[in-house]
Structure formats: C-alpha cells, structure tokens
Amino acid sequence: MSDNTEIKVEGLTHRYDAREGPLLALKDIAFSVPRGRFVGLVGPSGCGKSSLLMMLAGLVVPSEGRITVAGQPVTAPAPDRIGVVFQESSLLPWRTALENVVFPLKLRGLPKAEREGRAAALLDLVGLRGFESRYPHELSGGMKQRVAIARGFCQDPPVLLMDEPFAALDEQTRMTLGDELLRIWDAHRKTVVFVTHGLTEAVYLCDEVIVLSGRPGQILERIEIDLPRPRTWEVMASEAFGQLRERIWSLIRVQQ
Numbered sequence: 001m002s003d004n005t006e007i008k009v010e011g012l013t014h015r016y017d018a019r020e021g022p023l024l025a026l027k028d029i030a031f032s033v034p035r036g037r038f039v040g041l042v043g044p045s046g047c048g049k050s051s052l053l054m055m056l057a058g059l060v061v062p063s064e065g066r067i068t069v070a071g072q073p074v075t076a077p078a079p080d081r082i083g084v085v086f087q088e089s090s091l092l093p094w095r096t097a098l099e100n101v102v103f104p105l106k107l108r109g110l111p112k113a114e115r116e117g118r119a120a121a122l123l124d125l126v127g128l129r130g131f132e133s134r135y136p137h138e139l140s141g142g143m144k145q146r147v148a149i150a151r152g153f154c155q156d157p158p159v160l161l162m163d164e165p166f167a168a169l170d171e172q173t174r175m176t177l178g179d180e181l182l183r184i185w186d187a188h189r190k191t192v193v194f195v196t197h198g199l200t201e202a203v204y205l206c207d208e209v210i211v212l213s214g215r216p217g218q219i220l221e222r223i224e225i226d227l228p229r230p231r232t233w234e235v236m237a238s239e240a241f242g243q244l245r246e247r248i249w250s251l252i253r254v255q256q
C-alpha cells in the first residue's frame, strides 16, 4: 500500500437478509482513495451508496471483502478517525443544538470550555448563531441538517463521509455550505467521500466521481474532475464542466 492511501476497499460484496430473501446490494466493489482527495459517489436510487458509506464508517459489516482506513481494518465505528454526516440527520431530541454538536467531543473527554467553544464556532459557520440552545423540534429540517453537519465537522476527523448532507437544504444554503465544506477540506486536507444525487454539485465539489450502476451497485466508471480550483462561475460555465456533468448523466440515465 502506498503511504498516501487513506481508504482502500477490496472485493466488497454485500447481501442483505431482506424479508423476501437475500438481496444483493453491492457487487465486487474495489477502489482506493488517496489522502486528501474529495471523492463523489453517485448512482441511481437504491444502488447501495448509503450502504457503502455505512460500511466505510464501520456501521455495517460487508458480506465479503475488506476495508481499510489509514492502513487499519474498519471493523467498528471510530468517530475520531472517520466522521459521518448521514442523509437523515439523527440528532438527539432531548439535547440542544449546541449539546448535539458537543456530544461526540464530550465522549472524547475534551475540556468543557474547549468543546463548547469549538461547537459554537461551527454552529456559527453553518449559519446557526443564536440557535445554540434550541432543541431539534424547534428547528426546521434544513436547520437540523446543518446541526448534523456541524457535528460532523466538529469531530475534525481525517476522513469525512457524507451521505447527501445538503439534500434537504435550499439551493442558497446548499451552495454556501458546499463552499464551507471546500474551505474546511482545503484548510485541513481531509479525505472526503460525498454521496449526492446532484450532478452539478458532484462536479463542483469533487476531484473524482465514482459512478455506480443500478442494484447490485458496481463501479461503472471513475471520472476525474480535472477542473481548476476554485471552481468559479467561469469554471462552472465552461464547456469542460458541462461535458463532465453530461458524461456522468449519460452513465446514470441508462441505469434508472
């Protein structure tokens, strides 16, 4: 393994025991991600993107195959190494926004002042200053999702797995948070795996996009997004940007 490899997936196949019998969700998945790379994962609904992310996070054990992160096998969740922000934000309803963000840091034994300072700064970053003491039921769907994003960032793990983190948000917030994510990624050189249905979002954010087939999910193609950064309006309006987006769409369209 080269020193630069952060995530390595080999021979991964997964079957669920569904009520109707075994369901083959993912088949022969293999890829590796160098440290600091921003990788997108796209594919039709139900092709196994969330399943793959849960396996990378150590939350689901694959039926076959092997996953390592920084050379260590992934066998159980390790939030200090691998952070996750899921599709449906799962906040603790009896804790305030600030407490939800602080919670993982508390588990890690960080001093109170430090963890609350860090959590408040991140809530500010996602546009929730003034909402620190609200409970989840007092927040909108988009605000809850932003608390979950702050919680993912707060743990400051070297690997960040994100499952459609911006899907429930309006376009403006999505773009603002996308830029924030890029800023954090750039400043801390995190390795990111980002699931999205947004093809423009994928091309805008990623260094590479992995396109999965319909179920059972298999890698159809890995597309290098060799566009300059920052991805300005000019870059977004360029022919190259449009062609990359089209290429991804042409692969997914026939899989729907």
Ligand SMILES: Nc1ncnc2c1ncn2[C@@H]1O[C@H](COP(=O)(O)OP(=O)(O)OP(=O)(O)O)[C@@H](O)[C@H]1O
Binding pocket: 016, 017, 018, 023, 025, 043, 044, 045, 046, 047, 048, 049, 050, 051, 052, 215
């Ligand atoms: N716990 C489970 N038990 C049985 N089947 C499951 C389970 N979780 C997921 N599946 C099935 O595995 C397949 C892949 O699901 P998954 O949620 O990974 O897809 P996805 O690509 O994330 O879809 P979406 O884009 O809609 O979020 C689906 O057919 C789903 O029904």
Ligand SMILES: [Mg+2]
Binding pocket: 049, 050, 051, 087, 163
């Ligand atoms: Mg999903």
